[in-house]
Amino acid sequence: xxxxxxxxxxxxxxxxxxxxxxxxxxxxxxxxxxxxxxxxxxxxxxxxxxxxxxxxxxxxxxxxxxxxxxxxxxxxxxxxxxxxxxxxxxxxxxxxxxxxxxxxxxxxxxxxxxxxxxxxxxxxxxxxxxxxxxxxxxxxxxxxxxxxxxxxxxxxxxxxxxxxxxxxxxxxxxxxxxxxxxxxxxxxxxxxxxxxxxxxxxxxxxxx
Amino acid sequence: xxxxxxxxxxxxxxxxxxxxxxxxxxxxxxxxxxxxxxxxxxxxxxxxxxxxxxxxxxxxxxxxxxxxxxxxxxxxxxxxxxxxxxxxxxxxxxxxxxxxxxxxxxxxxxxxxxxxxxxxxxxxxxxxxxxxxxxxxxxxxxxxxxxxxxxxxxxxxxxxxxxxxxxxxxxxxxxxxxxxxxxxxxxxxxxxxxxxxxxxxxxxxxxxxxxxxxxxxxxxxxxxxxxxxxxxxxxxxxxxxxxxxxxxxxxxxxxxxxxxxxxxxxxxxxxxxxxxxxxxxxxxxxxxxxxxxxxxxxxxxxxxxxxxxxxxxxxxxxxxxxx
Ligand SMILES: Nc1nc2c(ncn2[C@@H]2O[C@H](COP(=O)(O)OP(=O)(O)OP(=O)(O)O)[C@@H](O)[C@H]2O)c(=O)[nH]1
Ligand SMILES: [Mg+2]
Numbered sequence: 001x002x003x004x005x006x007x008x009x010x011x012x013x014x015x016x017x018x019x020x021x022x023x024x025x026x027x028x029x030x031x032x033x034x035x036x037x038x039x040x041x042x043x044x045x046x047x048x049x050x051x052x053x054x055x056x057x058x059x060x061x062x063x064x065x066x067x068x069x070x071x072x073x074x075x076x077x078x079x080x081x082x083x084x085x086x087x088x089x090x091x092x093x094x095x096x097x098x099x100x101x102x103x104x105x106x107x108x109x110x111x112x113x114x115x116x117x118x119x120x121x122x123x124x125x126x127x128x129x130x131x132x133x134x135x136x137x138x139x140x141x142x143x144x145x146x147x148x149x150x151x152x153x154x155x156x157x158x159x160x161x162x163x164x165x166x167x168x169x170x171x172x173x174x175x176x177x178x179x180x181x182x183x184x185x186x187x188x189x190x191x192x193x194x195x196x197x198x199x200x201x202x203x204x205x206x207x208x
Numbered sequence: 209x210x211x212x213x214x215x216x217x218x219x220x221x222x223x224x225x226x227x228x229x230x231x232x233x234x235x236x237x238x239x240x241x242x243x244x245x246x247x248x249x250x251x252x253x254x255x256x257x258x259x260x261x262x263x264x265x266x267x268x269x270x271x272x273x274x275x276x277x278x279x280x281x282x283x284x285x286x287x288x289x290x291x292x293x294x295x296x297x298x299x300x301x302x303x304x305x306x307x308x309x310x311x312x313x314x315x316x317x318x319x320x321x322x323x324x325x326x327x328x329x330x331x332x333x334x335x336x337x338x339x340x341x342x343x344x345x346x347x348x349x350x351x352x353x354x355x356x357x358x359x360x361x362x363x364x365x366x367x368x369x370x371x372x373x374x375x376x377x378x379x380x381x382x383x384x385x386x387x388x389x390x391x392x393x394x395x396x397x398x399x400x401x402x403x404x405x406x407x408x409x410x411x412x413x414x415x416x417x418x419x420x421x422x423x424x425x426x427x428x429x430x431x432x433x434x435x436x437x438x439x440x441x442x443x444x445x446x447x448x449x450x451x452x453x454x455x456x457x458x459x460x461x462x463x464x465x466x467x468x469x470x471x472x473x474x475x476x477x478x479x480x481x482x483x484x485x486x487x488x489x490x491x492x493x494x495x496x497x498x499x500x501x502x503x504x505x506x507x508x509x510x511x512x513x514x515x516x517x518x519x520x521x522x523x524x525x526x527x528x529x530x531x
Contacts, residue, residue: 022229055282056316075295084276087315088316094296094298108230145224153224
């Protein structure tokens with residue numbers, strides 16, 4: 001739920017990184033924090049349990065400066081991907097204006113990607129939102145592993161992932177490596193673009 | 209690929225999954241590798257390899273069960289608790305926002321802090337009961353039944369609750385105790401003290417009948433999940449007037465706690481006021497939220513005349529929502 005302050009011409013929106021456990025959501029935020037120093041307005045807050053799994057959420061506030069006369073601030077969140085943290089996921093998802101779905105390219109995580117996308121669909125419905133109408137970007141992460149020297153890790157092709165996850169959604173998608181940063185910025189920028197466009201459509205803030 | 213190479217590759221795969229935190233996947237691969245080795249007796253130092261793998265599997269099992277330990281909620285620094293309080297409340301109304309923030313804190317397992325926040329709301333007449341119930345829940349969530357009991361007794365003495373409210377809290381607490389297998393009759397509010405107090409400060413409490421809870425007959429479970437429900441701005445109640453014409457009266461929501469909303473019925477709505485009573489089921493109700501309109505029904509769980517303040521003469525109506 002974006003917060004508008006028309007008097008001060010401020011807008012604050014929320015983008016949530018969703019996806020199965022260990023797919024690289026936190027790593028995305030870590031890379032953004034390191035790389036987009038100018039836009040990042042405060043510390044990256046991560047609350048880890050043992051073994052660097054997100055237990056609650058990560059939080060990163062950014063300022064994008066003035067867009068069409070409005071001061072735009074965006075807050076990035078990650079959800080905990082592990083299945084058992086379902087109620088936390090719902091809580092963090094509440095009020096999201098845009099979503100980045102981080103899928104794991106490891107073939108062994110194929111089902112988990114699909115289950116997590118289903119879970120997203122359900123949770124959005126519970127918030128009264130429709131996945132087709134929510135600004136959504138897919139990221140196929142860990143592509144760096146497809147060129148791993150010995151090729152010992154079975155990696156899905158982008159086509160397979162498209163077919164599994166994006167056949168109906170037809171959302172913008174980006175192969176990426178959150179570890180090296182490849183595709184991370186592109187994913188974020190596309191998500192911001194879609195999210196702000198959508199908010200503009202809903203609220204016409206940029207016209208006034 | 210020779211069998212040896214195959215095993216090597218599977219072990220490498222397992223190793224990568226392990227470093228990525230994909231522990232179950234790693235374990236499966238280690239097991240496959242171990243089986244392959246055992247089937248192929250020809251592999252030199254096979255037994256040593258299998259022993260090494262078995263050790264790794266044991267370690268993985270340990271780590272997995274450590275992660276799955278459900279009651280490990282780290283205590284967060286105050287700044288993060290503040291962040292949660294701030295970021296997970298969505299209402300414009302300050303007090304509802306405090307309530308949402310406190311509920312979020314308790315959902316994140318920060319019960320002590322949540323109790324502090326809920327306690328702030330005890331000052332607020334319309335939120336006092338929800339706040340109190342949530343405080344009790346927090347004590348139960350930290351397995352502190354004693355804490356809940358002494359809190360109740362303290363409230364009983366403090367006199368901050370109306371007789372009707374303390375009665376609801378008592379029932380609520382007794383039910384939670386029952387769920388835990390504890391049958392216990394809790395001390396009742398001292399009614400005489402309450403009446404004498406009411407003489408000094410006349411309040412709407414005299415209308416509040418403690419029977420309402422049992423009349424409505426809503427299972428406690430539903431209450432546990434109530435804060436997940438949509439935010440509702442207003443409620444449309446359809447009524448049939450004397451000439452058999454169906455009319456919808458739209459009432460603003462003064463306060464919402466999950467599936468329970470408090471509405472203000474203006475004194476001029478005479479037909480409604482005559483009709484409404486605690487326990488009455490309304491079958492044709494529209495719930496207007498910013499994102500959707502829901503059809504449903506509701507049961508009146510409280511209906512009291514407001515006898516002081518700017519809304520004097522209006523009625524306060526609590527509705528339990530069914531959708
Ligand atoms: N090779 C490689 N590893 C990655 C990449 N992205 C993340 N990882 C690794 O995958 C593991 C999990 O990454 P996280 O960012 O913690 O995953 P997450 O999605 O936040 O996981 P949860 O918090 O449990 O939901 C870590 O060991 C990362 O180093 C990537 O692009 N390539
Ligand atoms: Mg994470």
